Amino acid sequence: MAHADGPGDDTTAPSKPSPPAGNVNNQDxxxxxxxIKVTQVSGPTGGNGGNISSTDVNWExxxxxxxxxxxxxxxxxxxxxxxxxxxxxxxxxxxxxxxxxxxxxxxxxxxxxxxxxxxxxxxxxxxxxxxxxxxxxxxxxxxxxxxxxxxxxxxxxxxxxxxxxxxxxxTPETLAAYAYDKIKVPDTKIELKPEAKSTVNAPTWVWLDKGTFKEVKVRAELPNTGLWAETTAKPIALHLEPGTDDAETFPSSGDCEINDDGSIGTPYKTGDAGKTPPCGIRYLRATNGEPYELSASVTWEINWEGAGGTGGDLPNGTFETTQDMNVQEIQSINR
Structure with missing residues (x-):
């Protein structure tokens, strides 16, 4: 236990013993x-999701x-x-x-x-x-x-x-960073065409419908101080990793920007089979029983505002999900 009697005494408590039976002290x-009280002001409140990771590896x-x-x-x-x-x-x-x-x-x-x-x-x-x-x-x-x-x-x-x-x-920025750590964003469930099985050398179209991803705002307040901050995460881009080096992405960087209406890419429609998708993948080699892991990560732009007119930017965050991609090779016979 720690002691408060003087410098000669032990002042640290590496472990805490259980209190005696009958202790009625308020454990909180x-x-x-x-x-700190955390409230999600806007954004999805149900379904699958997770916390974002900072794109700045040195930020905490x-x-x-x-x-x-x-x-x-x-x-x-x-x-x-x-x-x-x-x-x-x-x-x-x-x-x-x-x-x-x-x-x-x-x-x-x-x-x-x-x-x-x-x-x-x-x-x-x-x-x-x-x-x-x-x-x-x-x-x-x-x-x-x-x-x-x-x-x-x-x-x-x-x-x-x-x-x-x-x-x-x-400070308000302390609370903004605390809220950053509590932001939960939805899974990156992308739409594909073809859906479950792609074909070698044929483009797979990738898109997210309008409104699938909306900004997420989290408020953090420290009671009895007047300090508060709201941290907002806004989706700005989708990045694709095919799961194999034998593939090409569209665009070549794999970064599909979010359109003005909040959608990503363009939905596939009849007649687009021979076109190059604005957001998509072309696999160059078939899978042989073991699917490729297509990784889709959304980049979120983070900013905050707080008590006393404070505010600013925090490092962008990312959230990644993966899904299996099977790729077939169509054989042709020459006569």
Missing amino acids: LSAAVSR PPPCWYEPAFTPEQLKEFSETNYPLGDVSPHTAWGGERLWTDHYRDGKEAYSYEDGALVSHEGYENYNIGKDGYFWRGVARDTGDPDSYDCERVMFWQDADEVPDAPNAP
């Missing part, structure tokens, strides 16, 4: 998990940030009820009433590791009862990420309607 308050959402966790009254009830066991930072837990009451009720110092150093923090009198504000605590997207240790400051006070002036304090 005791665990250092994000309280923020590893950690600070959030309001307790009111003075909530902290008093938590600290003085049975066996208080909870997090004071993403990687540090305190167990036992004395640790909480010493620092947050009786004004004694507490210590936390920040940037590799042990830092002392002044205590509080009676949980700041009577004051308007919240005790803030660090949360991490992934506690296994080494950068998540950047938010190890022991839980601290911040007046109401204020955001801490500290590194890793949340």
